[in-house]
Amino acid sequence: MSARERVLARVRTALEERTRVPHPGPFRGTRPEPPPADPLEGFSTLFLDAGGEVVRVADEAAATAWARAFAAGFGSVAVGATVPPSLAPASRPSAPPETAELGVSMALGAVAETGSLLLHSADGRRTQLLPPTHLVVVHASSIHPTLVGALSSLRSSLPAALGLHSGPSKSADIGQVLLRGVHGPGRVVALIIEA
Amino acid sequence: MSAHHPRGYKAASARAVLERQDMRASVTAATRNFDGNRATAWREIDADTWRDWARDVKRHALTHLGRYLEEAEARLQANGVRVHWAENAAEVHDILGRLLTRHGVRRIVKAKSMLTEELEVNRYLEGRGAQVRETDLGEYIIQLLGQPPSHIIAPAIHIGLEDCRRLFTERFGTSPDASPEALAAAARAALRADFLSADLGISGANFLAADTGTLALIENEGNIRLSTSAPRVHVALVGIEKVVPRLEDLSGFLQLTSRSATGQVIGNYVSLIHGPRRQGDPDGPEALHVVFVDNGRTRLLSDDVAWETLRCVRCGACANICPVYRQTGGHSYGFTYSGPIGAILAPGLLGLKEAMPLPFASTLCGACADVCPVRIPIPELILYWRERAVEAGLVPVAERLGMRAYATAAEHAGAFASAGALLRWVPWEAGGRALPVLGGWAGQRTPPRLSPRSFRSLWEEGIR
Numbered sequence: 150m151s152a153r154e155r156v157l158a159r160v161r162t163a164l165e166e167r168t169r170v171p172h173p174g175p176f177r178g179t180r181p182e183p184p185p186a187d188p189l190e191g192f193s194t195l196f197l198d199a200g201g202e203v204v205r206v207a208d209e210a211a212a213t214a215w216a217r218a219f220a221a222g223f224g225s226v227a228v229g230a231t232v233p234p235s236l237a238p239a240s241r242p243s244a245p246p247e248t249a250e251l252g253v254s255m256a257l258g259a260v261a262e263t264g265s266l267l268l269h270s271a272d273g274r275r276t277q278l279l280p281p282t283h284l285v286v287v288h289a290s291s292i293h294p295t296l297v298g299a300l301s302s303l304r305s306s307l308p309a310a311l312g313l314h315s316g317p318s319k320s321a322d323i324g325q326v327l328l329r330g331v332h333g334p335g336r337v338v339a340l341i342i343e344a
Numbered sequence: 345m346s347a348h349h350p351r352g353y354k355a356a357s358a359r360a361v362l363e364r365q366d367m368r369a370s371v372t373a374a375t376r377n378f379d380g381n382r383a384t385a386w387r388e389i390d391a392d393t394w395r396d397w398a399r400d401v402k403r404h405a406l407t408h409l410g411r412y413l414e415e416a417e418a419r420l421q422a423n424g425v426r427v428h429w430a431e432n433a434a435e436v437h438d439i440l441g442r443l444l445t446r447h448g449v450r451r452i453v454k455a456k457s458m459l460t461e462e463l464e465v466n467r468y469l470e471g472r473g474a475q476v477r478e479t480d481l482g483e484y485i486i487q488l489l490g491q492p493p494s495h496i497i498a499p500a501i502h503i504g505l506e507d508c509r510r511l512f513t514e515r516f517g518t519s520p521d522a523s524p525e526a527l528a529a530a531a532r533a534a535l536r537a538d539f540l541s542a543d544l545g546i547s548g549a550n551f552l553a554a555d556t557g558t559l560a561l562i563e564n565e566g567n568i569r570l571s572t573s574a575p576r577v578h579v580a581l582v583g584i585e586k587v588v589p590r591l592e593d594l595s596g597f598l599q600l601t602s603r604s605a606t607g608q609v610i611g612n613y614v615s616l617i618h619g620p621r622r623q624g625d626p627d628g629p630e631a632l633h634v635v636f637v638d639n640g641r642t643r644l645l646s647d648d649v650a651w652e653t654l655r656c657v658r659c660g661a662c663a664n665i666c667p668v669y670r671q672t673g674g675h676s677y678g679f680t681y682s683g684p685i686g687a688i689l690a691p692g693l694l695g696l697k698e699a700m701p702l703p704f705a706s707t708l709c710g711a712c713a714d715v716c717p718v719r720i721p722i723p724e725l726i727l728y729w730r731e732r733a734v735e736a737g738l739v740p741v742a743e744r745l746g747m748r749a750y751a752t753a754a755e756h757a758g759a760f761a762s763a764g765a766l767l768r769w770v771p772w773e774a775g776g777r778a779l780p781v782l783g784g785w786a787g788q789r790t791p792p793r794l795s796p797r798s799f800r801s802l803w804e805e806g807i808r
Contacts, residue, residue, distance in 0.1 A: 153429035156584065156638045160410040163646035169407045172589060173400035176596030179390040195609055230626050247540060263599060263610040273626035274573040278566050297595035304591055307556060309622045310573060313614035318566040322482035322498065324505025325374045326524040331481055331532055333566025333613065
């Protein structure tokens with residue numbers, strides 16, 4: 150018998166007399182006070198609370214202009230594979246994520262309930278993690294009110310790895326002092342396109 | 345750390361309390377902070393409803409465990425993941441050994457994983473000549489110090505800033521009064537090189553969703569995201585109790601675990617991993633292996649009472665609120681998992697005899713049950729293991745005789761009254777130390793000042 154069969158056999162034996170418990174149904178995430186009705190507001194509040202930055206622009210043209218100006222403050226930029234060429238800050242020298250000062254990613258969407266950006270592995274995980282500053286472009290229309298809703302809608306197209314980024318990298322492991330930018334980026338900016 | 349085994353608990357905890365004022369200060373401050381943040385985060389949600397839901401999903405998953413493990417396995421395989429099964433640490437080591445050879449692995453980065461601590465994976469891998477680097481900052485610190493973790497989510501909770509400064513001065517030549525930021529920068533630079541040169545990343549998993557084969561990992565630093573994506577091979581070790589039925593179930597567990605562990609709405613980084621790098625992906629591991637690990641979990645599952653322990657999501661909330669843990673820290677327990685959950689996981693995973701006396705490492709105050717996000721009845725399970733220990737003759741003879749004598753006295757009013765009267769005549773100040781059984785106890789305490797008359801006699805006269 151393989152380890153697999155032995156483990157499964159022991160599980161079966163262990164549960165022989167055990168009363169089966171039904172699944173309680175979907176998670177509802179109930180709260181005493183309802184969260185903001187507008188997902189954009191909800192996301193922004195939590196993302197700011199967690200130490201992230203939020204920039205809201207009217208449309209893609211404004212986003213491109215803002216991203217260009219922002220990138221001008223950095224020596225080199227790594228751009229994620231799913232960032233539309235129109236949004237890539239082409240004026241800066243591009244660099245691999247290992248050495249770039251700024252990483253730019255396109256988010257699949259965001260979650261208002263948790264203040265999380267949803268990042269696809271096809272965009273490049275190194276770009277999402279290695280540069281000290283991370284600029285993430287997200288469309289306001291892709292902000293899901295709840296995490297359960299976001300997961301359901303992604304179910305049929307799950308990437309190799311889906312990253313939920315909810316603020317800058319943090320650690321309190323050195324003498325319980327809260328620090329930013331320990332392994333991942335210490336600065337994260339969500340650039341939200343409202344139109 | 346000479347005796348990192350539960351049997352050293354009494355001496356180790358006494359030493360911690362008497363001699364490690366610095367460690368206690370560090371642990372107490374950090375745990376109070378964690379617990380305060382948890383309480384705040386729980387007030388923002390209907391915590392009772394969330395906890396009932398989480399308890400019931402786990403109960404459902406555990407009572408259908410075989411079905412969900414098989415479903416998860418099939419789904420993972422369909423996602424391009426190689427699935428392995430291991431009954432114990434030795435089998436996990438064998439699997440890892442074969443993977444080192446197959447993938448030509450020399451350098452390994454590790455994401456924080458309590459299961460790998462339980463299985464002593466690092467010792468095995470280093471014995472095989474591989475370089476193993478812990479990448480969670482806290483794990484990295486204790487790896488440099490050669491210590492085991494002392495808390496489920498904050499492994500270096502017992503290390504103060506000054507100790508970190510000394511360690512980093514020795515290791516990296518940072519200034520003896522370096523800021524925490526400068527220390528972190530030194531560790532970041534060293535570990536960045538490790539991430540980018542590693543052949544293999546090893547992680548655990550917080551949850552595994554059966555219907556999509558999703559490995560879910562929660563963290564704050566980004567080291568887990570990097571460990572699972574930068575090296576060309578990723579191996580995830582998953583305790584069989586980690587499986588939950590559906591992808592959507594993760595939404596409740598990710599949030600409730602984060603709120604209970606650190607008071608965050610959700611961990612800073614959550615990785616939901618479905619397979620190796622796909623065509624067109626710029627990066628990510630070429631191969632992904634998942635190892636389903638039993639290591640005592642099916643034995644615990646077969647216990648009609650203690651199986652509830654398997655619901656644990658490893659948030660550490662019970663340790664943070666525990667008055668015993670706050671004083672002794674985690675190393676005293678001599679077991680991978682410390683605090684109240686450690687006191688009931690140890691007998692389940694190691695067997696009761698090996699776990700003694702951890703079920704006694706509690707005041708039974710009940711605070712742990714108040715904060716457990718999956719409502720594990722920890723104090724009741726502590727009592728359960730104590731009863732089993734007495735039945736099995738695992739408690740000291742003197743204690744058993746003492747308890748038997750007490751039981752006899754308590755059942756007979758006359759005997760109880762005379763025993764009380766007798767105790768009133770014990771010369772505690774002078775003779776406490778000389779008493780059998782109670783000597784050691786009395787020797788370290790201010791002797792009690794007893795009322796000259798018993799409660800019973802006062803009661804009979806009518807208390808005014």
